[in-house]
Every structure is written in C-alpha cells, then in structure tokens.
Amino acid sequence: MRILRPFFRRRRYDDLSVSIREHLEEKIDELMDEGLSREEAELAARRAFGNVALLEERSREAWQWPTAESLIADVRFTLRQLAGAPGFTLACLLTLALGIGGNVAVFSLLDAVLFHPLPYRDAGQIMFITETLPAMSLDEVGVSVQEARDYMARSRSFEAMGTYNSEGLNLTGSGQPMRINAATVSPSIFPLLGVSPVLGRTFTKEEDKPGHDAVAVLSWRLWQNEYRGDRAILGRTIQLDERPVQVIGIMPPSFRFPFDGKPFSEMADLWLPDVPSPKLLEPHNRIMEFGVGLVGRLRPGVSVEQARTEIAHLCAAFETEHSDIYSGTLRLETSLYPFAAYSMQKARPLALLLMAAVACVLLIACANVASLLLARAGHRTREMAIRAAIGAGRIRLLRQCLVESLVLSTGGAIAGVALAEVLILALRHWGPAAVPRLHDVSLHGPVLLFALGITVVAAVLFGLVPAWKLSHTAPQSALKDTTQIGGTRSSQRLLHAIAVSEIALAITLLIAGGLLIRSFERLISAPFGFDPQSTTVVRTVFDAARYPDPAKRVQAEFEVLDRLSHLPGVTRVAIASHLPLGDSREIGIHIEHAPPDEYHWAENSMVSPGYFRAMGIPILRGRDFTAQDNNPSTPVVIVSQAFARQLYPERDAIGQRFEWSGPALFTIIGIAADVHIAALDTDPPAMTYMALNQVGGHGVAGSVAFILRSTGDSTPDFAAIQQAVWSLDRELPLYNVTTLSTLIEASLAQRRFTLQVLTAFAVSATVLAVIGLFGVLSYLVEQRSREFGVRMALGADRRRILTLIASRGLFLGASGAIVGLMLAFVATGLLRGSLYHVSRFDPLTYLAVPLLLMIVSLAAVLIPARRAAAVDPMQALRSE
Template sequence: MFHELRFAIRTLLKSPTFTLVAVLTLALGIGANTAIFSVVNSVLLHALPYPQAGRMVLVLENAKGFGEMATAYPNFLDWAAQNKVFESQAVIREDSFTLTGVGEPEHIRAIKASAGIFSTIRARPSMGRAFLRDDDRRGAGGVVILTDGLWKRRFGADPSVIGRSLRLDQKPYTVIGVMPSGFRMPMMACDLLIPVGLDADMGRWSHYLTSVARLKPGVSMAQAHSNLDGISQTLQRQYPDSNGGWSLQVQSLQGYINDQVGTALLVLLGAVGLVLLIACANIANLLLARATTRRREFAIRAALGASRSRVVRQMLTESVLLALIGGGIGLLVASWGIDFLVSLKPADFPLAETIHLDSSMLLFTLAVSIATGLIFGITPAFESWRLNLNESLKEGGRTAGTCSRHALRKALVVCEIALSLVLSIGAGLLIKSFINVTKVHPGFRVENVLTMELTLPKAAYSDDIKTAAFYDRLLENAKHLPGINAAGAASNLPLSNMNWETGFYIEGQPKPARASDLQYAEASVVAGDYFQAMGMRLVRGRFFSGKDQRDTPKVMIIDENLAAKYWPNQDPVGKRLFIIGGSLREVVGVVGHIKYTGLDRDTRVEVFTPFTQMPYRDMYLTFRTSADPAAMSAAISNAVHALDKDLALYDVRTMQQLVSRSLSMRRFSVLLLVIFAGLALLLAAVGIYGVMAYSVAQRSHEMGIRMALGARAADVRGLVVRQAMRLAFIGVVIGLSTAFALTRVMSSLLFGVTATDPPVFTGISVLLVVVALLASYVPARRATRVDPIVALRYE
C-alpha cells in the first residue's frame, strides 16, 4: 500500500492542472456538505445541550380546532402536583425589563421561570443559589439570578455581586445567583431569570406559559400521554367553563425543534448531497479521460507482471488520495461556510450557538472523502480491469477501449444533467414560493412606518390612570414632531412574533358550555392614531376617538373577516360581542384584515379594543413618517425621556424590517438552494463541455474526412451539438421523472405553488437544454477548425 501511495503522489504531481481542478472541485463539494451537515448535526441529530436531554419534553394544551397552545399557570400547578410521570417540571416565559441602579438604564431580556426549571434542565448557578419554592409565590420578595454574560458586562464579574440590589422596571430585586458560562434556556435567550410566580396570572383562560418537564427514568411518551390525559379529563370536570374540551399533550423537546426547521434543513442537506454526486461524476469523467492517455502505461505494467487487481488498487489509491486532499481543503471551506450560514440564519433559528466544527465533523469529512474517492474512482478502475493488453501495446492501439469509455462518460454526463435538473427545480419551486409570499398584501402599508417597544414599570405606573396619562401625553407630543404624520400604539404588532388571542361569542347566541367551543380572535389594545399610522383600511363605521373613555359604553373594532363570517350581508356596526374575561362590547368600526403571524399563514379574525378603556403598560409605538422612518428614532427617544428619563426604548425597527424578518427562514432556504443549484449547473456545464471536447478530439480525423469530402462547417457543428442535445434530452427526461417524485418532500416549504408546478418544471428543463447548448458550442466550433489535410495525413 505504501508503494501505491508514493506512486499516486508522484503521478498527481506530474499532472498539476488536473490535480488542481479535481481538488478544488472536491473541496467545494465536500466542504459544502460538511458545513450543511454541521448545522443538521447540531440542530437535529446531536443531543440537546442538557444532561439526558432525551427525557426532556414540552407539555402543551390543546383544543379541537385551535391546535397546540401555551399553558395556563393554574393548570400547570394542578398537573405538576398530580402527574406520576415527570421527575421535575417547570414553566417559563420570555419577558423584558429596564435595568437601572447599575449604570445607564438598559433594556434587558429576562425569563420568568418556576423553581423546578433548574432540576428540569439540570443546571445550577455557579455562584449563589437557585430559586426556592418560597421565591416562586405571589407577594414574595423579588430575587433574580444573572447570566454569566450580564454579570461580566454590567457587574465587572464582581464575585461579591450576591446580595446586591438592582432595579427592574424600578422595582427592587436582590441578586441571589449567577449561572455558569454556556448556560442556555430551552428555545429562549435571556440576560437574567426571575421567579414566574411573583406576578403570575392565575386565570385558567390565560394560556401564556411554556411548560418544560423531565420524564422519570423508564417512562415512555405513551405512558406520559396516558397519565396527562387522565389529569386533563379531571380538570375538564372540575372547571368546565375554562377547561372543557381542552387536553394535555406531550412532545419531545427535540421533536419540537425538528418540526420548526427539520424539513428545510433536510432539503438543504439533500441538495448539497446532489452537488457532491455531480462533482463525483465530473471527477470520474476527468479520470476516464486521463486513463485514456495512461493505457499504454497500464499495459506495460501488466506486461511486466503487475496483476489487474494491482492496477485497480493503484487507480483507487489515486482517487482516494485526491478526495482526502480535497476533503482537507474542504474543512477550510466548511469553516468559512459555517460562518456564512450563521450570518445568514434567521434571528430565531434554534441552537445556532451550538453550530461549529468538532471532532464528529472531522470524522464525517474523513468518511465522506473516502466514500467520494471510491465513488468517482470505481468507474475508471473498472475500465482498467477490462484493459486489452495486446491492443494497448500496439502502436495503432490508440483507440483501444475508446467506445466503452466514451459511453461511460456520456452516461455520467446524463446523470449530471438529471441531478442538476432535480436540484434546479427544487430551487425554482422555492423561488416561486418566495415571490408569491412577497406579493401577499399584509393588510397595512409597510412603507414609512417606525415601530419600537416600550414597557412602563409597574412600580411607577401602578394604576391605569397613570399608564393612560403617560401614553396620551407621549402620543400627543410625538404627533407634533416634524416628520411625524401619525402616532399610535398597540399591545400587539403584526409580524412581531407576539400575538394575543381572546375568546368571544356573539350576543344573542347561547354562551358556549365549554372553553373549547368558544370562537377565538387575535386581539390588540390600540391607542392614538394607530390605524392611521399603520395605514389600515376603514371598511365601515369609524375609528376610535376621544369620546371612547373608561366611563362610556364599551366599544371595539373588528376586521372584515370577522364581519363576513358572523354577519354576512349585514352591517356589523352596532352589533355586540361578549369578550371572555372582559365585557359586552359594541362594534363601532370594521377594518381590513391584516396578517399578524406571517404573510404565508392564515390568521384568525381580529378584534381591537381602545386603550382608553383597557390601558396596557407594554406597548408597541407606531409612527408614520413623511421621510426615512429610521431617522426619527432619536427624536422619539427624546420625547420619551422628556416624560421619564428612566425608560428605555427597544426593538426599534421599521415595518419593512419586520416584514423582511418574517420572511427570513424562507430567504435563508431559497438563497442556499439557489447557490447549490447554480453550482450544480456550472458543474453540469463543465461536464458537457468535457465530454464534447473529448469526443471532438477522438473524432478529429473523422471530422477532417467529412470536411475533405465537402461537409460544411455548419454540418460539423450540428453533428457535435446534436450529440450534446441527445445527452441533454435524456438527462432532462430522467431528471423530470426523479424531480416529480422527490419534490413532494418539500411540499410544506411551498406557498402558492404545487410540488409539480408545470411552469417551473418546463422552465428549468429549457434552462438545462440551453446550458447544454452553450457548453457544447465551443467544442463544436473547435471541430470545424480541423485541417482536413492534417487529419488525412495522420490517418
């Protein structure tokens, strides 16, 4: 083996151009595969970064017709006390605060968590202590645990931080612990942790918490389902109004993450795998061409006593060596590729911080390199096995084995075209889906709208009167700023990943006996000129006005979908709805339907309540501007601080940025698949060019004779182009059949287009034929430049 390796190195060094082209092609293919597989491995295959993560599950509440929803805190307390399948359980929710008392005010991310979170995720503070059950109850003293990042950034890694006081939304909290470096919460990022029970909503209607649990050793998912099903039935009997029709479901934490991004990542992995197969076909073609020039060498070696197996082993050694060199450089490509992928990823991409090259990726690259070398080396090695010793040693044996080799090269090119077609059709379907999504009207005018979030601290704004007074003054001052055309605010903003649903029923209809029989709508509390700032269409009635106050009749605005569903062919203005947990409200206006959760998602019907009748401390400020909205952020910040210097604005974005962010996962998938499809087309074009150039070189004497007998240059060009077109058409037919079967896998990623969309299939097929035509044109022109006299003399 050492002899074959040494000879392989010497042989590759003798052909630097061939070696460089092959190594770079393989480096791109193997590097891209390693980069994508690193993402798949970290997100889908590798265990979550928690001890015995396979036992971690989510507990979801579910009602027929509404799907999976978050957990109500009282329900959590009940099933946490009654279940027999969980070793520990906890609820968590994202929140945010303005941190003061340690330098300049700063908006920070927090997670409210119950005391069981630390035993559930098996993490403990590196300093201080975790939450106790007594910390996790209403009225308890405020305590907080810092993350390592916040401790270092705002407290200078001071080891005496334990016991220090800080203020969150102007309320005092005591630091009781610091989490270790690398600590992460499931599905959420944070700067600090606070007990959830301090101000938990005790209503069973309020589904707002994420439930995480750890199964007891040996407990199966089926057993957990069965146990929770019994508990949910008990809760339905005890609380029919709020829990009737609701069930409890269990889903593995890993399975939940897989559902979010699994299909997209597996499609990308399949795509990059096709690119590597196309690269293998290209290298195999190069090796076949190279083997033609080396057949006398192989024949001489055989004549001197080398066995056929020795020759085959030598060729496979060269192939695997090429692949290993390509794989080594591919690791550098993969490292750059991972950085590129992470920079492109959507903001909410799960476990992005765990994506990196590790020892398992080194083993993957090694395995892929060896497998790749064997794949593209097996065909030339097989041809060398079939070597005709006598023919190859004859001086006229120049064409020995040419027919079979050329047939193999044609077959490889057909495979390249077919695989490129499959990949390009996939990219075409995603592009068309993306275009369709971008054409969806969100229900409001996105241009020139600036948004930002503001949270009023409960300590300073303890009642509705103070809260309402602050926002009234702020919006009134803001709308007089130069460049501001309208100023408003809302408790929920479209496409902001924050939505609030409320149950309702129509006046005059029987009150539903069970909570699951209620109708649900997206709900938002709005202030000021919110509808005008968002550019929403008024269909009927009026917007809210100054006459809608706390002591006036309760009113609401609904969207046109709710009006069409419950009052078809009627004027809904003047009709009334019962809002669960609220009151009877009269409809005073109807606005156009908007896309709350995504341009590609069906949104529930929508209801809007005036801020003056339901003040809310956490609001999204919205401003319609006459110029660049981003340029107005400083002026608005000054207006806020003029009223309260301790407040911090955060998530300052234009509405166009929010729309763009909502499309980030689709954009991520489309961009990568287009890159891979473009690379596949390039490799296919190179393959077609190589086969046609090889064919012209082998048939140069034939071309010369044809031209000597009167054939025109156009006839010779047509001969070469027709040969390329035959290969292209065969590849397209095979590729169409394969794509018809495989594209169904990506149906869940498509929008407004079927997995077998005829225009995409037709357009990509034509593109492949055009690419084949262009790739064959240069060899076709070269064929017409053969000198007939030289060709005849050579014969």
C-alpha cells in the same frame, strides 16, 4: 513500532552496510595474516561470505512492511503524476472542494441544530407537554396554571416536572433604564435540567410563594455586560419594575432556557420564581389563560408513548371533573414532544433541504471528477498495459488507481474544510436568527470525522469505475500500434450516463430553487395590510408598579404621544400594545346570543385614535376611534375583514357585539383591512382592535409601541425621541427601536436565506453539470477525431459533423432533463412547508427550468461541435 519502520529505515540500512563491511574487513585481515595478498584475501573473503548485495537485500526485507512500502510508493507515484498534469489536478481539486466544503458546512449546521444534544443532563429524557384546542384551530397553546399544577401532582411517568413563562421587565436604578427579557420558572426547573450555576445558587421550594419570591438568577450575558462580571453582585439588590430583588446566582454562558433558537436580543437575561397571581388560581378561572410551558423528566424505564398515554388520560380526567368548563369549543387535546426536537422543529425542514441540496452538489462533483478520470484513462491505457505485461495483477492496478482517487479526494477535502470554515463564518454572520443555536455552529471533532468519511466516499464514488476499467486493460490489444477508431461503446455509454446524471441532479435543484423564487415573488407582492414606508417604532413600558392607577398610566402614555407628535418631520403618531410582525396577543371572545360554551379566539391589539392612519391600514367600513371613545361602560371595537368573514359570514358585522373579560359587550364600529400578524407567509387572522383609553388598564397595555410616520424617507432622530419620552419620565426604558420595513425584512429573513443558499447550490450544480457535459463531449470529439476525418474524406461535409455532435449533446441534455423532471416530482416534497401560494408542481417552473438548461447546454455543446467540424481530414488520416 513496526508500523513506523518504513519511515525510519535509512539508518538501519546504513548500519547494516557498515556491519557487513566490518565483517568483510575482519575476514580479509585474518586471511592476510595467513600470508595471502590483499587481492587474494578479498576474493577469498567474498567467496566465503557470499553475495553481499543479496544478503543486504534479504536483511532489508526482514525489516520492511511490504503493504506500507507499496502504498507509500503508490502515493509518491500519484503525486508525481498529478504534478505533471496541473490543469487536470486543479480542476479535480476545485470541483471536490466545492462538493465536500458545502457538505461539511451544512453538516456543521445539522450537527448543531438537530444532532447535538441540548446542554442539559440526559436531554433526551426531557419532554414538553402542551395542549391544543381543535374546535378553534389553535395548536400548542401551552397549558393553564391550574392544569400545570394538576399535571405535576398526578403524573407518575415523570420523576420531576416544572413550569416556565416569559415576560419583560424594567431594570432601573443602575444607570440608564433597560428593558430586559425574563423567564419565570418553578424551582424544580434547574434540577430537572441538570444545570448548576457557576456562582451562587438557584431557587428553593419556599421561594415560589408570594412574599418569598424577591430573588433572581442572572444570565452570564447580563452579568458580563451590565455588571462587568463583578462577583460581588451576589447578594446585591437590583430594581425590577420598581421592585427590589436580590441576586442569588449566575448561570453558565451556554444556558439559554427556554429561548433556545431565538435571537440573542430575545433570550432570557434573568430568571425569577414562577408565582402565579391569586386570580389565576380561582376555580372558575381554571382556563382563564393558557401559555404556561410545562416540561418533565421521564422516570427510568418509562417510554415516551407511556408518558403520552398518561398525559392524555389526565387531560380527559380534567374534562370529566370540570365538565362545566371544558365544553363546546373549549375541549382539549394533549401533545407530548421530546423537548430537544420541539425546540428545533422549525429549523428541521431548512436543514434537511440544505442537506439534500449539498448532497446533490457532491454527487455532481464526483461525477465530474469521474468523467475527467475516465477521459484521462484513455491516455493511460498503454501505461496500464505495460504494467500488466511485466507482471502487475488486476488487484495491484486497481489499488494504484484507487490510491490516486484517494489522494485527489484528500486534497479536495483539505480545500473543502477551508471553504467550509469560510461558509460557516458567513452562516453565523448572515444566517437567520430564527435558526436555533446558529452561533454554536463550528468545525469540531464529529464534523471533521464526517469530512473524513465523505472524503473516502467521494474517492470510491469517482474513482471506482475508472479504476475498474483501467485494471481490466488487455495488454495484447493495448500494446498494438493501432487502436479502435472512436473508442469503445462501453466507455461512451458510461460517459453518457454520467453526463445525464449530472444534468438530472442540476434540473432537480434548479426546479426547487425556481419554486422558492416563485413563492418569494408571490410573498413580497402580496399586500402587507399596512404601509411600511417612513414609519418608525419605539417601545417602552409603563409598568404597573410605577403607574398603579390605570387611568394615570393611560394619561402618561398620551402625554408622551403628544410630545412625539411635535418632533420635526413627524406627520402622524399613534400607540399600540401589539404590532404586526412584531408580537401578537390572542384573546377569547364569546359572541352575543351564541351558546354559552362557544368561544372563539382572535388576535388583539389596544390602539389609540389615529392608529390606522399612522399604520396605513384602511378602514373599509364604519368609523375609526375618536377621543370620545373613552367610556368604559360602552366599549367599542374595530375588527378585520377576516374576523367579520369568519364570525359573521351571513350578516353585517357592524353593530354586532361580543363579550371579552367581563360582562360588558363590545360593539363593532368598523371593519379594517386584513393585516399579516405572525408572519407574511401565513394568512391574515381574525383581528380585533380596542380603544386604548377604554381598556388600557387590562392585561399588558403597559407595554406599548409608539408609531411615528415621517415625511418622505426621513426618520426621527433617536436622541430626539429619547428626549421627548424622558422629558416625562427619566426611568422609562426605550427598546426595540426599529421601522416597519425592518420588521418585514425580519419576517422574510429565513425564507430569503433558504432561497439564497439553495439558489447558490443550484447554480453551482448547474455550472458543474454544464462543465461535465462540455468535458464529456470534448473527450468524445478527441476520441473520434480520426473517425470524423475518415467521414469527411469519404464525402461528409462539416455541417453534418457539426450536427452530429450537437445532436448528441442535445440528446444528453434532453435525457437529463426528463430524468431530472421525474426526480423533481419526488424531491420537491421537501418544499411543502416552504412554498407560499405556489404548487410544488407549478407548470411555469417545470417548463422554464429545463428550457433554460437546454439553452445553456447548447452553448456548452457548440464549442466541441465546432472543434469536430474543424478536423483536418488529411491530418487525421495521416495519424494512421
């Protein structure tokens, strides 16, 4: 192929020379046969043959590709030039590696989180349908069982729809009992997603009916970890909550529906048919429980807006048909999202924020390299003038300079990809588990194409201006023996603009990092509502199949609590169905004497006496639960300050009553301090605490957490806890053993990660900007050294020269700070969702950051300023 000829031309050239010599020898032999001597024959043959060197050259040109030849020559020349300036080359490569490596790493995250489609067939056609209750300020509550069935029966915009839910189950009978995460799904889910099992089958339509639902599909992870990948598991029976279930299929490793984005410990281990309880299908219980996930695949030709409009009309029809249920605060609104976008929406602000940060770092890196090239261009003016004088055109000079930029950028990209691989490994290891598909982040084809793209962009960004300047060198002026003192004003203005731009971008990143630091300080200094010190939490489940009698179940829970209280070092123990920052549960309540259609939602936990002392939650008014609060006919409740403030703003909450799950009224006996429930960066919600020995038979009270407060910093031994629990029942699984301090750390993980990464980028940008400012001033000092010599020879003292350079540096720093402040006013809009009780226009941050950068810039200015003041006037003048 012609494109490969430049790389294999040596053999052709050698063959050509041999062939010409053979022709000459044949002619010489012929002439010698005619009687000429050897010398006469050679001269005559050469005269007849012509100029041998010229013929070889013209023949070689026919085999050459001039453009490739020229580019290869430029690359070779560039490599020799860079090898001759190792300090300059190393500075450029390290700077570009930092900018390109950070961008490639973050783009890998974006590709996995935002751009890469979910592992489902035509994932963009899958929609998520949910509802909101505006009057109660409840967003995305899912749908109820009966609503889901009506949506599936009436919708015409979807070719298939399905439901899902999540629950925890006990896996027993195969060794040590385990608590596993399960998802109940309708049989239509797997065909809707377009995912098939690697072994066996999924559910049939008949298997979503009571009595036919004793089948399960295992996740790849559970199959490998618990059953060692044994294919004979198909058809085998396993025990889930004391119920025999037959394994019918194994899903592929990438299938993680619907828990994508959660930690591995919370992902579904198996799937079961979704069979709602008969109680939820009774007409008067139409909206008894929300929380059902509903997804659908759009029909071909149906747009998202058409589907959204239809779903809204169906919801309005439900409210008209059941006006006795949908009234007051129970009015609904629907929302429809593309499922991929919905599952990734929590990670989107973080990803976009990081992308903006690394883009700034790349721009600063490119500006730094551009200033280095501009400084180097001052020493290459004479070289370019000679090239132009002997015939090189501007296009040829421009190409030579751009090739140098591209070679530098390619080297920086290679180092940057290596750095990106290290950053990705760190991201996968230390990144917050709440980021979706974090473990899928890797370097692959699209990411490497992105690296190639930003390599070219970087080459153009930092190489174009110096290349343009060098290609327009005037040979006549450049070849003169003397040059202008101080350099040209245009080059100085260009370097000044680069320095100001770098400082402005660094200011923007530093302000963003400063706002996050201020926000984080506010967050960790805010009261948690409980005391996390020396408190261990261990969970277990007294499932209804094993403990069908609610009274005996509660009795067993208190027996375990009593045994745990005797462990060494344990000072207080308690039970709770739900814990702050661990999980949450909302209930609907109706205030006594309120209109019949006025309902409110509140967080709820069922707790034992002593819970508030074990958690360190103060009861501000009223009393705690006691062992005597066990009469189901006179239920009592303790509420939070937020509950009392929101529902009883003008009267005392103590003694007030409300209805929940039945005709009995709960009487408020105490008000406890507010506690953060879902996360530390959300305000404490209205909270209700009910006595476990009164309502322990309701809902999910079989799943409980035992809270153990210890003396000092000691924590109970897990083996001792396990022995205390198993001494009552060997089949009780222990899981999620943790501490309250660990729950706090987990709640802060994503915010801390964002803060650390953005701060790292901001510091990197600041260091690069200060180095850039130092480089610009150093170059200006070098260019103006003779000017300073003349000034001092005419009477200027060293202090005046020092002040002149220092004022120039501070002026650049101040200009960059002003531009950076204006950029920050706009850019910090990305932080709205990440700030906690801190304004994005926080005055302290906007004052402290520029002041800090001005101090650092002053340190960078002093070195070149002192060098300028140390110029020897006689030596500077002698160079003229």
